[in-house]
Amino acid sequence: MTSTARIQLAPPGAGIPALEITLAKILFAFFRARKTPEWATNHFRAEAGTMLGLARSLGPEAVNTRVLIPRVIGIEDSSRHWSVLMTLDHLVIVNTAILEIIEHLAIERLYIRHVSTAAVKPLPHQTLETINRFAKTTQTYVDRVSRFKNLASHARHPHPWFGSMDALGWHWLASLHHTVHRRQIQRIVAHAK
Numbered sequence: 001m002t003s004t005a006r007i008q009l010a011p012p013g014a015g016i017p018a019l020e021i022t023l024a025k026i027l028f029a030f031f032r033a034r035k036t037p038e039w040a041t042n043h044f045r046a047e048a049g050t051m052l053g054l055a056r057s058l059g060p061e062a063v064n065t066r067v068l069i070p071r072v073i074g075i076e077d078s079s080r081h082w083s084v085l086m087t088l089d090h091l092v093i094v095n096t097a098i099l100e101i102i103e104h105l106a107i108e109r110l111y112i113r114h115v116s117t118a119a120v121k122p123l124p125h126q127t128l129e130t131i132n133r134f135a136k137t138t139q140t141y142v143d144r145v146s147r148f149k150n151l152a153s154h155a156r157h158p159h160p161w162f163g164s165m166d167a168l169g170w171h172w173l174a175s176l177h178h179t180v181h182r183r184q185i186q187r188i189v190a191h192a193k
Contacts (some may be wrong), residue, residue: 007068007081009077009078009080009081010076010077010078011078011118012076012078012117012118012121013076013078013116013117013118014076014077014078015076015117015160015161016074016075016076016161020073020074021161021162024074024161024162024176025162027176028162028169028172028173028176031172031176032168032169032172037151037168037171040171040172040174040175041142041145041146041171041175043175043176043178043179044138044141044142044174044175044178045138045142047175047178047179047182048091048134048135048138048178050182051087051088051091051134051178051181051182051185052131052134052135052138054084054185054186054189055084055085055088055131055134055185056131058084058189058192060128062084062192063083063084063085063128063131064083064084064085064126064127064128065083065192066081066082066083066086066124067081067082067083067188067191067192068080068081068191069081069184069187069188069191070187072180072183072184072187073180073183074176074177074180075180075181075184076117078121079121079184082122082184082188083124083126083188084185084188084189085122085126085127085128085130085131086122086123086124086126087122087181087184087185087188088126088130088131088133088134089122089123089126089130089133089134090120090121090122090181091134091137091138091177091178091181092130092133092134092137093120093122094120094174094177095137095138095141095174096137096141097115097120098141098170098171098173098174098177099140099141099144099145099174101115101157101167101170102145102148102151102167102170102171103144104155104157105151105153105155105156105157105166105167105170106148106150106151106153106167108153108154108155109155110155110157111155111157115157115158115159115160116160117160117161141174145171148167151166151167151168151171152166152167152168153166153167153168154166155167156169157170159173
């Protein structure tokens with residue numbers, strides 16, 4: 001186990017490499033052109049199910065142990081030393097915020113809060129209740145986003161890495177964001193053994 005005091009990571013909000021941002025934009029455009037919003041919702045739910053299964057398969061100590069992992073594509077360097085519970089807490093924070101953005105944009109209302117990647121980092125100390133909160137917010141997200149017939153809004157809101165996006169763009173971000181963190185959790189579990 002690596003001592004937290006000896007770990008030097010980039011500060012929260014430092015971002016990801018420009019090439020990864022470019023590839024993510026291409027991926028968003030590809031999926032948006034080839035897949036339906038329902039596919040994005042199902043993908044979001046399936047990735048959440050995988051993460052919940054992994055979290056529930058671990059004992060209380062293992063699920064709450066921070067593990068330093070090699071960086072996963074799509075996460076900041078500052079996110080490499082998290083526990084499974086910290087990762088789920090991050091997703092609770094982000095999914096709740098994205099849902100709020102989508103609900104504004106889908107009814108053509110501007111969203112006035114600034115989005116910051118540094119502001120969505122989890123607290124290091126979590127409890128097993130984090131697993132239940134993640135399950136609940138995932139279901140809430142799916143239920144509420146599914147109410148909208150058309151997410152291709154005129155209203156847009158900027159993401160610090162991906163620029164101005166409509167409600168559908170934010171929905172795709174939430175879906176693919178789950179994939180990034182599912183990979184992170186798999187890597188945490190593999191390195192914890």
